[in-house]
Amino acid sequence: xxxxxxxxxxxxxxxxxxxxxxxxxxxxxxxxxxxxxxxxxxxxxxxxxxxxxxxxxxxxxxxxxxxxxxxxxxxxxxxxxxxxxxxxxxxxxxxxxxxxxxxxxxxxxxxxxxxxxxxxxxxxxxxxxxxxxxxxxxxxxxxxxxxxxxxxxxxxxxxxxxxxxxxxxxxxxxxxxxxxxxxxxxxxxxxxxxxxxxxxxxxxxxxxxxxxxxxxx
Amino acid sequence: xxxxxxxxxxxxxxxxxxxxxxxxxxxxxxxxxxxxxxxxxxxxxxxxxxxxxxxxxxxxxxxxxxxxxxxxxxxxxxxxxxxxxxxxxxxxxxxxxxxxxxxxxxxxxxxxxxxxxxxxxxxxxxxxxxxxxxxxxxxxxxxxxxxxxxxxxxxxxxxxxxxxxxxxxxxxxxxxxxxxxxxxxxxxxxxxxxxxxxxxxxxxxxxxxxxxxxxxxxxxxxxxxxxxxxxxxxxxxxxxxxxxxxxxxxxxxxxxxxx
Ligand SMILES: Nc1ncnc2c1ncn2[C@@H]1O[C@H](COP(=O)(O)OP(=O)(O)OP(=O)(O)O)[C@@H](O)[C@H]1O
Ligand SMILES: [Mg+2]
Numbered sequence: 001x002x003x004x005x006x007x008x009x010x011x012x013x014x015x016x017x018x019x020x021x022x023x024x025x026x027x028x029x030x031x032x033x034x035x036x037x038x039x040x041x042x043x044x045x046x047x048x049x050x051x052x053x054x055x056x057x058x059x060x061x062x063x064x065x066x067x068x069x070x071x072x073x074x075x076x077x078x079x080x081x082x083x084x085x086x087x088x089x090x091x092x093x094x095x096x097x098x099x100x101x102x103x104x105x106x107x108x109x110x111x112x113x114x115x116x117x118x119x120x121x122x123x124x125x126x127x128x129x130x131x132x133x134x135x136x137x138x139x140x141x142x143x144x145x146x147x148x149x150x151x152x153x154x155x156x157x158x159x160x161x162x163x164x165x166x167x168x169x170x171x172x173x174x175x176x177x178x179x180x181x182x183x184x185x186x187x188x189x190x191x192x193x194x195x196x197x198x199x200x201x202x203x204x205x206x207x208x209x210x211x212x213x214x215x216x217x
Numbered sequence: 218x219x220x221x222x223x224x225x226x227x228x229x230x231x232x233x234x235x236x237x238x239x240x241x242x243x244x245x246x247x248x249x250x251x252x253x254x255x256x257x258x259x260x261x262x263x264x265x266x267x268x269x270x271x272x273x274x275x276x277x278x279x280x281x282x283x284x285x286x287x288x289x290x291x292x293x294x295x296x297x298x299x300x301x302x303x304x305x306x307x308x309x310x311x312x313x314x315x316x317x318x319x320x321x322x323x324x325x326x327x328x329x330x331x332x333x334x335x336x337x338x339x340x341x342x343x344x345x346x347x348x349x350x351x352x353x354x355x356x357x358x359x360x361x362x363x364x365x366x367x368x369x370x371x372x373x374x375x376x377x378x379x380x381x382x383x384x385x386x387x388x389x390x391x392x393x394x395x396x397x398x399x400x401x402x403x404x405x406x407x408x409x410x411x412x413x414x415x416x417x418x419x420x421x422x423x424x425x426x427x428x429x430x431x432x433x434x435x436x437x438x439x440x441x442x443x444x445x446x447x448x449x450x451x452x453x454x455x456x457x458x459x460x461x462x463x464x465x466x467x468x469x470x471x472x473x474x475x476x
Binding site: 122123125126139 | 325
């Protein structure tokens with residue numbers, strides 16, 4: 001079994017690649033949540049300008065392929081006469097992408113909360129800000145937790161595009177190791193197994209979490 | 218509506234000062250003109266029940282009182298302040314007006330105790346300890362003290378509504394607004410909620426109650442407002458409204474709902 005041979009020979013590289021993929025996805029979704037909340041607040045703002053800017057942003061990101069966005073953020077610094085670390089550029093592109101999707105998730109989460117909750121809080125004299133932070137957001141985030149988990153699973157797969165720029169993720173390792181040992185096909189199989197184990201266990205975990213949460217209701 | 222009609226009558230149970238004054242109130246939802254000119258005064262200590270057919274604007278009227286709905290026209294005064302005037306911070310006034318909703322609207326992500334303490338603490342009315350103490354006292358009064366640390370999902374409808382009532386009471390409001398507090402309840406739970414309201418009313422709480430519970434309205438109110446088509450068609454003591462209604466529309470409505 002040449003697959004096993006390859007694993008035995010190159011497991012440290014694959015492990016390293018897995019680590020890069022996982023933490024890149026984690027950082028992306030985490031920052032996506034923070035910036036996504038801000039973009040969501042902009043989209044639900046009274047100000048027409050803020051609403052317009054955020055809407056255009058979200059629609060453009062959702063309407064173009066992530067690979068194209070990655071390329072843009074790779075070439076953009078040079079256009080501006082800047083020299084930036086390529087991992088930083090890639091992460092930036094991913095966060096810009098994830099922020100758009102997560103902001104939509106948060107928005108749908110907020111809209112899923114019954115207006116009666118807001119009315120009850122406001123009738124008690126809470127300000128709109130207090131109502132958002134203490135009543136609406138906690139319930140909204142809880143509701144979209146499964147969807148955030150899915151976004152994380154999506155990201156694990158989408159970071160594979162980073163290998164286009166040899167960033168060190170699983171697919172990058174697959175390419176370098178595959179070439180070094182002249183076993184490109186076997187390297188692909190190993191990468192596939194790693195991705196599947198990652199996403200499958202994540203989605204099982206999510207399912208468990210969801211069931212726990214439903215029992216809570 | 219003349220002043221004499223809204224003053225407590227001769228056997229006047231209550232002689233209070235003006236608490237809420239509504240002048241020329243109009244409210245539309247898009248093209249739908251729901252409130253078509255309402256003038257009304259609620260006095261300190263009064264218990265006013267609002268009855269009328271579905272869609273007549275009872276809820277809208279009640280929700281205008283604490284500005285959950287913003288009227289297009291008219292003035293709403295609370296304790297002498299026009300709260301719908303430009304630049305008035307309505308949050309401060311809402312803290313003195315408790316509201317109870319048909320759908321309870323308890324906060325599902327907070328424990329029973331936190332449901333009650335949230336507003337007093339957030340609005341800096343009380344310290345956390347003080348709020349806890351007040352809340353436990355209130356919960357004891359409605360028999361929910363042993364549920365203080367559970368989440369509302371484990372409560373029955375009647376318990377949820379009683380919780381919603383004490384949540385509002387924790388702010389020690391000057392008036393309580395009820396919008397059909399028992400309409401979403403299973404019949405066997407209506408009584409326990411009406412009992413809490415009855416106790417509250419007996420204790421002198423100024424109350425505006427939108428209800429379809431005619432018997433209860435008749436028993437606890439000083440005054441009944443009959444609304445129809447976005448106006449207060451008739452107003453008077455329970456004896457006048459239920460015993461000797463003047464308007465044909467009041468008569469028609471009552472003949473449908475009683476028996
Ligand atoms: N937020 C809203 N948007 C649009 N129309 C509304 C809204 N709230 C109420 N309405 C409409 O206004 C009218 C009066 O509604 P309101 O809820 O005040 O009636 P109600 O007397 O309380 O009736 P019910 O006894 O059924 O509760 C109805 O036709 C209703 O459909
Ligand atoms: Mg109503």
